[in-house]
Structure formats: C-alpha cells, structure tokens
Amino acid sequence: MNEQVLKAKQIVENYDGRPLRIMEVCGTHTHEIFRLGIRQMLPENIHLISGPGCPVCVTPVGYIDQAIDLALNHHCTICTFGDLIRVPGSDMSLQQARAKGAKIVMIYSPTDAFTYAQSHLDEDVVLLAVGFETTTPASCMAIRDAKKNNLTNFSALVANKTMDNAYLALKDSADAFLYPGHVSTITGCQIYRDLCEEGISGVVTGFTGPEILTALAVIIKKLEKGQPFFMNCYPRVVRDEGSPSARKIIASVMEPCDSIWRGIGNIPGSGLQIKAAYQDFDARKKYGLENTQGHPNPACRCGDILRGDCMPNECPLFGKVCTPEHPVGACMVSNEGSCSAFYKYME
Numbered sequence: 001m002n003e004q005v006l007k008a009k010q011i012v013e014n015y016d017g018r019p020l021r022i023m024e025v026c027g028t029h030t031h032e033i034f035r036l037g038i039r040q041m042l043p044e045n046i047h048l049i050s051g052p053g054c055p056v057c058v059t060p061v062g063y064i065d066q067a068i069d070l071a072l073n074h075h076c077t078i079c080t081f082g083d084l085i086r087v088p089g090s091d092m093s094l095q096q097a098r099a100k101g102a103k104i105v106m107i108y109s110p111t112d113a114f115t116y117a118q119s120h121l122d123e124d125v126v127l128l129a130v131g132f133e134t135t136t137p138a139s140c141m142a143i144r145d146a147k148k149n150n151l152t153n154f155s156a157l158v159a160n161k162t163m164d165n166a167y168l169a170l171k172d173s174a175d176a177f178l179y180p181g182h183v184s185t186i187t188g189c190q191i192y193r194d195l196c197e198e199g200i201s202g203v204v205t206g207f208t209g210p211e212i213l214t215a216l217a218v219i220i221k222k223l224e225k226g227q228p229f230f231m232n233c234y235p236r237v238v239r240d241e242g243s244p245s246a247r248k249i250i251a252s253v254m255e256p257c258d259s260i261w262r263g264i265g266n267i268p269g270s271g272l273q274i275k276a277a278y279q280d281f282d283a284r285k286k287y288g289l290e291n292t293q294g295h296p297n298p299a300c301r302c303g304d305i306l307r308g309d310c311m312p313n314e315c316p317l318f319g320k321v322c323t324p325e326h327p328v329g330a331c332m333v334s335n336e337g338s339c340s341a342f343y344k345y346m347e
C-alpha cells in the first residue's frame with residue numbers, strides 16, 4: 001500500500017465527525033465495496049448506501065409484465081441479458097414464462113439480438129433494452145442497424161435510463177455520491193459540475209480498493225469544508241469530455257422521457273425512448289402495449305434500500321423467503337444488487 005493510499009485509509013478509519021451518508025450509484029461499486037470488505041473497515045458514523053446503480057434493480061415490475069405479455073400473448077422471441085430473466089414481475093418472471101412456452105434467448109450484447117433477428121426472419125424478435133449510459137449506445141446501434149437493413153421482425157422494448165436527474169431526485173438521501181466510473185466515461189464530468197451548482201457533491205472513482213478508499217477520504221475532507229464539491233478521482237479512465245461519439249449515437253436514436261424506477265417511482269427526464277424516426281422499431285408502439293405499473297411484492301423493501309432508508313438484512317424476507325436462488329425482489333437477482341451482495345459477503 002503506497003503512502004497516499006495509507007493516508008486515505010487512516011482518514012477513513014479515524015473519521016470521528018458528524019454522521020455521513022455516502023451513496024454509491026454503480027452496481028460494480030456496490031459489488032466491489034462488499035467484496036473488498038470496505039464496509040467493515042468504516043467507523044459507525046460513515047453510512048454507505050447502495051443507491052440505484054444496478055440497472056436490473058431499478059427496472060420496474062410493469063416492464064417485466066410487458067416483456068411477458070410480448071412473449072406469451074404476442075408470441076415474440078425475447079432477447080435479454082441473463083439477470084433480467086429472473087426478475088419477478090407481477091405474476092411471474094420471464095424464467096417462469098419460459099416454462100409456459102415463452103421463447104427467451106439469452107444475449108451478451110444488443111447486437112446479438114439484431115443478429116438473431118437477421119437469421120430468424122420467421123420470428124418476431126424483441127430486444128429488452130435496459131441499462132444506463134454505458135449500455136445504451138449498443139442498443140441504439142442495434143436499432144439503427146435494423147432500420148438500415150429494413151429488418152421488419154426486430155424491435156426493442158426500451159427502459160434505458162440516465163443518471164443525472166436521479167442524483168437530483170436522491171439529493172436528500174446522501175451527503176455525497178460516489179459517482180460511477182463506467183457511466184462517467186460516456187457522460188464526462190460537466191454533469192457533475194452542474195450538479196455541484198445545485199448543491200450536490202460527489203467524486204468519480206474507479207473500482208480498486210485504493211481508488212475507493214481515496215475517494216472516501218476526499219469526500220470526508222471536502223465535506224468538512226461545508227461547500228458543494230466535485231472531483232474526478234478516476235482521471236486515468238474518465239476524461240472530462242466523456243465520449244461525445246457515444247452520446248451522439250444515443251441522441252440520434254433516443255430522446256429523454258420520464259421514467260419509473262423500481263422502488264423509487266417516477267423521476268422526470270430520467271428515461272430514454274425511441275425517437276419518432278425509429279418508431280417502427282419501438283415494441284410498445286408496434287404491439288400496442290399498454291403502460292402498466294405492475295404489482296411488486298408489498299413485503300419487498302427494495303425501494304427503501306435503494307433510498308438508503310434500510311439495510312438488506314432489515315427486510316423481513318431477507319435470507320428466509322428471499323435468497324439469490326429464489327429472489328422476491330430485483331435487488332436479490334443481480335450480483336450487483338445490494339441484497340444479493342449483502343447475502344454473499346455479509347452473512
């Protein structure tokens with residue numbers, strides 16, 4: 001451990017000031033913070049909150065219901081990332097729908113869905129497009145390629161989200177944010193300076209133990225000064241301008257809209273929808289889907305956990321009814337979900 005990291009570790013471990021709430025908003029941070037045992041080294045007055053950084057965790061129940069409707073009632077082939085298949089909908093998950101005859105194809109990239117549709121012209125293929133700024137460009141490219149190739153059996157059910165308005169919605173839940181390293185490679189840093197103007201503080205950080213500890217130490221020292229702040233503690237990867245080309249791809253295919261976040265509700269301007277020029281590839285329009293809120297299990301406390309109002313083990317279902325093998329809520333499904341990480345590393 002070099003001298004700078006050692007100093008950061010001492011600042012964090014010896015902190016004895018007012019109680020601090022620091023929220024990470026990246027599923028990989030959530031996982032790494034648990035895995036590296038960083039929570040155990042924190043003093044009691046530093047409270048780390050696992051916010052809404054896992055895309056699977058924040059995708060609402062109504063979206064899963066729509067995907068199941070497409071599979072069972074419209075006989076579409078659903079192309080999805082693996083984690084989403086086990087997320088409970090109102091009545092069942094996609095995995096359970098598969099047992100009822102739904103055709104579900106696991107993909108590793110949105111491009112796989114486009115390729116699948118090209119080679120299965122007798123199937124109506126729907127890509128489940130979820131995720132934040134890092135995964136959205138690939139979904140936009142798949143939609144763009146489908147239009148370019150006049151691929152009429154391909155569409156996307158879009159629930160992509162952007163983070164900037166989520167910070168505004170959650171600003172009373174945290175004293176400072178650990179901003180996500182991956183998302184920031186796309187957004188760049190200006191959004192954080194704008195948030196700073198709104199009184200919201202945070203630092204961008206990477207995913208190693210030294211990087212996370214350094215970021216926590218910076219937050220502690222900056223909060224002591226009492227002024228809103230932003231610092232990029234991950235400059236070897238995150239450039240100030242982010243990725244203008246990735247943002248351009250997104251802007252060419254999608255536009256901002258309001259979006260429901262599981263457990264949090266509607267956050268104005270935090271979602272993306274397919275632009276009119278690509279509406280033939282919008283599964284909601286193509287199949288006339290009705291917007292539905294869905295019915296999450298009322299006992300599940302994912303929303304409280306994502307807002308930092310309780311810890312996973314305070315949920316009465318945690319580890320008893322709800323386990324990674326039998327998840328009741330989305331936060332127990334993905335490795336990046338806080339309930340799943342807590343179950344794996346803290347039990």
Ligand code: SF4
Nearest residue numbers: 301302315322329339
């Ligand atoms: S333990 Fe399960 S039921 Fe409880 S909040 Fe987490 S995901 Fe929901």
